[in-house]
Amino acid sequence: MSALARILVDRAHPVTGSDPRDNATVRQLKELGVGVYPEQNATTIQAITASGLKPIVVVSSAIPETNEELVQARVAGLTIWHRSDLLAALIAEQPSIAVAGSHGKTTTSTLITTLLVKADEDPTAVIGGIVPCLKSNGHAGRGRLLVAEADESDGSLVKFEAHLGVLTNLELDHTDHYSDLNDLITTLQRFADGCGRVLANRDCPILREHFQPDSWWSVTSHEGVDFAALPLRLDGDRCLARFYEAGQAVGDFTLPMPGLHNLSNATAALSACRMEGIPFQQLIPGLDALQPPGRRFDLRGTWEGRHIVDDYAHHPSEVKATLSMAQLMVSSGRSPLPSPPQRLLAVFQPHRYSRTQEFLEAFAGALQNCDALLLAPIYGAGEKPLAGVCSRTLAERIRQLKPELNVTVAENLDHLTELVRTHSRREDLVLAMGAGDVNGLWTRLAA
Numbered sequence: 001m002s003a004l005a006r007i008l009v010d011r012a013h014p015v016t017g018s019d020p021r022d023n024a025t026v027r028q029l030k031e032l033g034v035g036v037y038p039e040q041n042a043t044t045i046q047a048i049t050a051s052g053l054k055p056i057v058v059v060s061s062a063i064p065e066t067n068e069e070l071v072q073a074r075v076a077g078l079t080i081w082h083r084s085d086l087l088a089a090l091i092a093e094q095p096s097i098a099v100a101g102s103h104g105k106t107t108t109s110t111l112i113t114t115l116l117v118k119a120d121e122d123p124t125a126v127i128g129g130i131v132p133c134l135k136s137n138g139h140a141g142r143g144r145l146l147v148a149e150a151d152e153s154d155g156s157l158v159k160f161e162a163h164l165g166v167l168t169n170l171e172l173d174h175t176d177h178y179s180d181l182n183d184l185i186t187t188l189q190r191f192a193d194g195c196g197r198v199l200a201n202r203d204c205p206i207l208r209e210h211f212q213p214d215s216w217w218s219v220t221s222h223e224g225v226d227f228a229a230l231p232l233r234l235d236g237d238r239c240l241a242r243f244y245e246a247g248q249a250v251g252d253f254t255l256p257m258p259g260l261h262n263l264s265n266a267t268a269a270l271s272a273c274r275m276e277g278i279p280f281q282q283l284i285p286g287l288d289a290l291q292p293p294g295r296r297f298d299l300r301g302t303w304e305g306r307h308i309v310d311d312y313a314h315h316p317s318e319v320k321a322t323l324s325m326a327q328l329m330v331s332s333g334r335s336p337l338p339s340p341p342q343r344l345l346a347v348f349q350p351h352r353y354s355r356t357q358e359f360l361e362a363f364a365g366a367l368q369n370c371d372a373l374l375l376a377p378i379y380g381a382g383e384k385p386l387a388g389v390c391s392r393t394l395a396e397r398i399r400q401l402k403p404e405l406n407v408t409v410a411e412n413l414d415h416l417t418e419l420v421r422t423h424s425r426r427e428d429l430v431l432a433m434g435a436g437d438v439n440g441l442w443t444r445l446a447a
Contacts, residue, residue, distance in 0.1 A: 001017075001058070001060055001083060002025050002028075002029060002137060002138065003125075003126045003127060003128075003136075003137040003138025004058070004083065004086055004087065004090075004126060004138065005017060005029055005034055005138070006029070006032065006136060006137075006138035006139070006140070007090065007124060007126065007138050007139070007140045009029075009032050009033055009034055010032075010140035011140055014055075015033075015034045015035070016034065016035035016036070016037070016048055016055070017029070017034060017035070017036055017037070018036065018037040018038070018039065018040045018044050018069060019036055019037075019038070019040075020038055020039060020040065022038075028136075040067060040068060040069050041068040041069065042068045042069065042071065042072035044069050044072075045057075045069055045072040045073050045076060045078070046072065046076075049076050049078070054077075054078060054079075055078065056078070056079045056080075056081055056086075057069075057070070057073040057078050057079065057080050057081065058081045058082070058083055058085075058086050059080065059081070059082060059083065060082075060083045061082070061083070061153070061154045061156075062382070082156060083156075084154075084156030084157065084159050084160075085159065087126060087148060087159075087160065088159040088160050088161070090124070090126065090146060090148070091146060091148055091160050091161065091162055092161060093146075094124070094144065094145070094146050095144055095145055095146070095163040095164075095276075096145065096146040096147070096148060096160075096162045096163050096164070097109075097112055097145060097146070097147045097148070097162060097163065097164045097165075097166060097272055097276070098148045098149075098150040098157070098160050098162035098164070098165050098166070098191075098195065099112070099147070099148070099149055099150060099166040099168065099268075100150040100151075100152055100157055100165060100166065100167055100168070100188060100191055101152070101166075101167050101168030101169050101170060101188075101201075102152070102168070102169050102170050102171050102173050102315070102317070103168060103169055103171075103261075103315065103317055103318050103321075104168040104169065104261065104264070104265045104268075105128065105149045105150070105151070105168060106127060106128045106129040106149055106293050106296065106312075107262065107265045107292050107293060107296055108166065108168055108265045108268045108269055109125075109127050109128075109147050109148065109149045110127055110129065110131045110132075110291075110292065110293040111265055111266055111268075111269035111290055112147050112166075112268075112269040112272050112273065113125045113127065113131050113133070113134070113139075113147045114131065114132070114133045114269075114286055114289055114290055114291070115269055115270070115273050115278075115283050115286040115287075115290070116143070116145060116147065116273065116278070116286075117133050117134070117286070118133070118283075118285050118286030118289050119273070119278055119282045119283055119285070119286055121141075121143045121144070121145060121278065122141040122142050122143035123139075123141045123143050123144075123145045123146060123147050124139060124140055124141040124143070124145070124146040124147070125137075125138060125139045125141065125146070125147045125148075126138055126146070126147070126148045126149065127147070127148075127149050127293065128149045128151065128293075129293030129294045129295055129296065129312075130293055130294035131293060132291040132292075132293070132294075133289060133291070145163075145276060148160070148162070150162075150165075150191065152174070152184070152187065152188065152191075153173075153174045153177060154174075154177055155177060155178075155187050157187070157188075157191045158187060158190040158191050158194065160191065160194065160195075161194045161195065161196075162194075162195045162196070163195070163196045163197070164195065164196065164197050164198075164199060164272060164275060164276065165191060165192055165194075165195030165197070165198045165199070166198075166199050166200075166268055166272055167188065167192065167198065167199070167200040167201060167204075167207055167211065167213065168201055168204075168264075168265070168268060169201050169203075169204040169206075169207065170184065170185065170188060170204060170206040170207055170210075171206060171317060172184060172358075173315050173355070174355075175354050175355060175358045176352065176354045176355075176383065181206075185206065185210050188211075189210065189211065192211060192213070197213075197214040197215070197275065198211070198213035198214050198215075199213055199214065199215045199216075199217065199268065199271055199272055199275060200213035200215075200216055200217075201216075201217060201218070201264060201268065202216035202217065202218045202224075202225050203218050203219060203220050203264065215227065215271065215275060217229075217264075217267050217268055217271045218267075219231065219241075219260060219263050219264045219267055222244035222247050222249075223247060225247075226245065226246060226271070227243075227244065227245055227267060227270065227271035227274065228243070228244040228267065229241040229242065229243050229244070229253075229263055229266065229267040229270070230242050230244070231260065231263055232252070234258070234259075234260065234263075234328070235258060235328070235332050235334045236258050236325075236328045236329035236330075236331075236332040236333070236334040236335045236340075237256070237258055237329070237334045237335050237336045238254055238255060238256050238257070238258060238334075239254070239255040239257065239258065239259070239260075239262070239263045239266075240252065240253075240254050240255075241253060241254075241255060241263055241267075243267075243270060243280070245274065245280075250280050251280060251284070253284065253287045254287070254288070255287065255290060256288060256290060256291070256336075257290060257291070257292060258325050258328060258329065258335075258336075259321065259324070259325035259328070260321075261321040261325070262292070262325075266287075266290060269290075270283060295310055295311065295312040295439060296311060296312060297309055297311050297322065297325070297326075298310045298311065299336070299337060300441075300442035301442050301446060302338055303442070303445045303446060304426065305425075305426030305427055305428075306345075306420075306424045306425070306426065306427075306428045306429075306430050307337045307338065307339075307341060307428070307429050307430065308430050308432070308441060308442045308445060309326075309337075309429060309430065309431050309432065310432050310438075310439045310441070310442065311431060311432070311433045312433075312434075312435055313433040313434070314350075314351040314355070314433070314434050314435040314436075315355070315359070316359050316362035316363050316365070316366040317366075318433075319348065319363065319366040319367060319433060320365075320366040320369070322431070322433060323344070323346060323366070323367070323369040323370055323431070324369060326341075326344050326346075326370075326429055326431050327344060327369055327370075329341055329429065330342065330343065330344055330429065335429075337429065339427065340427075341427060341428060341429035342425075342427040342428070343371045343372075343425060343427070343428045343429070344370045344371050344372075344428070344429050344431060345370065345371060345372050345373075345374070345420070345423060345424050345428050345429065345430045345431070346367065346370035346372070346373045346374070346431050346433065347373075347374045347375075347376065347416065347420065347430060347431065347432040347433065347438065347441065348367060348373065348374070348375055348376070348432075348433045348434060348438075349375075349376035349377075349378075349379050349432075349433070349434030349436050349437075349438035350363070350375075350376075350378040350379065350391060350394065350434070351378070351379050351381060351434055351435040351436050352378070352379070352380065352381050352383050353378055353380060353383045353384070353385055353386040353389045354383060354386070356378055356389050356394065357386055357389045360389075360393065360394060360397060361397070363394055364394060364397040364398045364400075364401055365401065367394075367398055368398065368401060368402045368405060370405070370431075371406075372405070372406045372407075372408075372423055373398065373405060373406070373407045373408070374407075374408050374409075374410060374416060374419050374420065374423065375391040375394060375395055375407065375408070375409045375410065376391065376410050376413060376416050376434070376436075376438055377390070377391055377410065377411070377412060378390060378391055379434060379435070379436025379437060379438070381435075381436065391409050391410075392409050395407045395408075395409050406423075408423065413437065413438070413440070413441075413444070414444070416438075416441070417441065417444040417445060420441065420445065421445070
């Protein structure tokens with residue numbers, strides 16, 4: 001929502017909104033000229049319409065029908081758009097690259113944006129995280145292309161008709177919206193059908209079985225795919241890879257990000273840029289500048305010799321990939337951290353009761369790859385609790401699978417902070433994972 005507001009303001013549209021929080025994002029929007037009301041109630045709409053204005057009201061899926069502002073907007077007869085309607089309108093205005101899939105959307109769209117910026121293409125960007133080279137999640141560029149993250153969580157991405165659709169991978173998630181995997185596949189197929197061209201990850205078995213894109217990419221083989229980047233060396237702080245097009249080696253590059261999943265994201269970004277006609281040699285300068293977006297293995301600081309890292313991982317596959325990357329830093333002695341970590345203390349906050357219930361066994365398997373584990377209470381994200389679904393249930397299953405792993409459950413976030421203080425050691429990598437408010441761990445430790 002804040003990214004959309006930034007772009008509209010830059011394009012000379014008057015924008016107002018409401019947010020009870022006074023955080024950095026809200027302050028930045030105010031500096032740009034966005035009018036921000038501190039409360040969400042009927043008087044906000046009344047104040048805006050008092051002078052005869054009839055604004056379009058844009059809401060996200062997080063806004064319930066009972067929201068006072070939304071109710072008053074309907075009473076006033078105002079046009080109501082879902083967030084996706086506004087993004088769809090922006091995507092339709094210019095050639096657009098829309099990145100969809102279960103994992104890696106934010107990172108891949110960030111990497112595409114970075115490559116285009118460094119290639120002097122100045123794209124417009126609407127991303128779900130902070131793009132380091134822009135220091136923002138939204139940018140109204142003057143170039144030909146728009147890059148957007150296409151969120152599948154509520155199915156609204158079927159409205160997007162992008163010039164190029166990118167599919168990173170696919171597996172069941174968002175079980176609060178999708179009845180089963182087939183439901184999710186059907187939705188992504190509708191998105192793909194609406195795109196002019198489609199680029200997809202051939203290493204994903206579900207995409208391989210159910211989609212027929214215009215181009216494939218891979219990080220496991222250069223045979224039978226249009227683009228590939230095969231790893232020559234994987235370290236805890238980088239990947240050295242060779243890039244292929246139509247089976248032919250084009251050149252080697254060093255990705256300043258560890259992990260095979262990040263190499264796949266970068267390969268998707270390179271491939272998308274090549275499909276849009278950007279010469280490979282023009283993309284090389286941008287490769288050294290590639291960084292993950294905010295909350296993707298984000299070093300928040302060092303507290304008493306412990307490196308505190310924040311990560312958005314909240315699905316079993318994301319957790320597994322993130323822990324694997326972190327363990328590579330411990331084992332290889334190489335990392336982007338101020339000093340090589342000697343041990344991995346994982347901190348995980350389950351996100352949504354429905355997701356925890358659906359993937360309990362998968363979470364239990366994914367969370368074993370660490371030296372010690374702390375679990376925060378489930379972040380409900382507006383959901384009501386489900387009987388028997390809690391972090392203690394998850395902890396018990398992990399202990400059954402790996403009895404030697406030290407697993408501790410926190411009562412609340414304050415208790416979690418104390419557990420980090422007492423369970424961590426100097427030169428530990430303390431990795432806090434989750435899509436909720438566990439990202440405040442660094443602030444609580446440093447207080």
